[in-house]
Amino acid sequence: xxxxxxxxxxxxxxSISPGPVNMTILSSGVNYGFRRAFSIVSGATIGFxxxxxxxxxxxxxxxxxxxxxxxxxxxxxSCYMIVIGYKILTARPDMKTxxxxxxxxxxGFLMQWLNPKAWIACLSGxxxxxxxxxxxxxxxxxxxxxxxxxxxxxxWAFIGVKLVFLTRIKNGxxxxxxxxGGMLMLVAVYLLLSRIP
Numbered sequence: 165x166x167x168x169x170x171x172x173x174x175x176x177x178x179s180i181s182p183g184p185v186n187m188t189i190l191s192s193g194v195n196y197g198f199r200r201a202f203s204i205v206s207g208a209t210i211g212f213x214x215x216x217x218x219x220x221x222x223x224x225x226x227x228x229x230x231x232x233x234x235x236x237x238x239x240x241x242s243c244y245m246i247v248i249g250y251k252i253l254t255a256r257p258d259m260k261t262x263x264x265x266x267x268x269x270x271x272g273f274l275m276q277w278l279n280p281k282a283w284i285a286c287l288s289g290x291x292x293x294x295x296x297x298x299x300x301x302x303x304x305x306x307x308x309x310x311x312x313x314x315x316x317x318x319x320w321a322f323i324g325v326k327l328v329f330l331t332r333i334k335n336g337x338x339x340x341x342x343x344x345g346g347m348l349m350l351v352a353v354y355l356l357l358s359r360i361p
Contacts (some may be wrong), residue, residue, distance in 0.1 A: 167301075168308070171293060175309045178285040179316035184245050184351055185275050185282070186320045191252050191344040192267055193324020195337065201321040207272025209314045212282050213306060219286040220295045220302040234280075238356065241278035245352035248275065253345025 180186075185208050192201035248271065276282045289295070289309075295302040330336030 167293065168304070171289075171305050171308045172312065174289055174292070175305075175312040176316065178281075178289070179309075179313045180319065183281040184248075184279055184348055185272065186317065187344055187348050187351075188248055188252065188267060188271075188275065189317055189320040190324045190327075191341065193321035194327045194330060194340055194344075195255060195324075197328075198321050198325045201324060202318070203269045204267045204272035205314070205317045205321050207269035207274075208276050208317055209272075209310065211273035211276035212286075212313055213310050215277055215282060216286045216289065216309060217302070217306055219283075220290045220305070221299075222296065237278070237280055237283060238358075241280050242352040242356045244275065244278045246349050249345045249348030249352060251345070252341055252348060255341045255345075 189201060189204055189208065192204050248267065251267070289305065290302075293301065293305060295305055327340070330340050
């Protein structure tokens with residue numbers, strides 16, 4: 165398998181697999197539609213790619229020397245996910261979209277920098293492909309990851325739009341928001357209680 169194919173498969177598997185950011189994007193797609201959910205998709209994609217660049221340019225070496233880094237990330241990321249989960253859980257389904265305080269670009273960007281899954285993807289990708297020593301290969305990896313991440317996260321927003329039938333079910337959106345917000349908060353609690361390598 166060539167290096168480029170391996171990079172594509174790695175990027176796709178890390179971007180499309182369920183995680184806190186993907187659950188948040190799914191919820192935004194259901195509640196606000198694809199066009200308005202695209203803001204958080206853009207923020208999350210650009211946030212992730214910038215994190216990948218920073219890690220590839222040497223942050224991974226610094227992180228390896230800071231023993232409490234993963235604990236700090238786990239606490240900060242989990243707290244932020246609890247806040248976002250609470251916002252989703254308590255979102256009023258009868259709110260007009262013009263009055264709604266939907267999640268936006270800034271939330272998507274910040275969620276990636278506080279998302280342990282994103283850090284693990286960046287650190288393991290940079291290590292697995294030996295990108296610390298090769299800026300040209302890092303550039304290629306970023307150019308591969310960017311469109312794959314954008315398309316993968318957009319797919320989650322699109323799936324959310326397809327779940328819009330929930331608006332026709334009595335309390336459908338309300339229960340969906342409770343489920344999605346609750347799951348995001350459970351993921352955050354799990355991260356608080358687990359150990360990140």
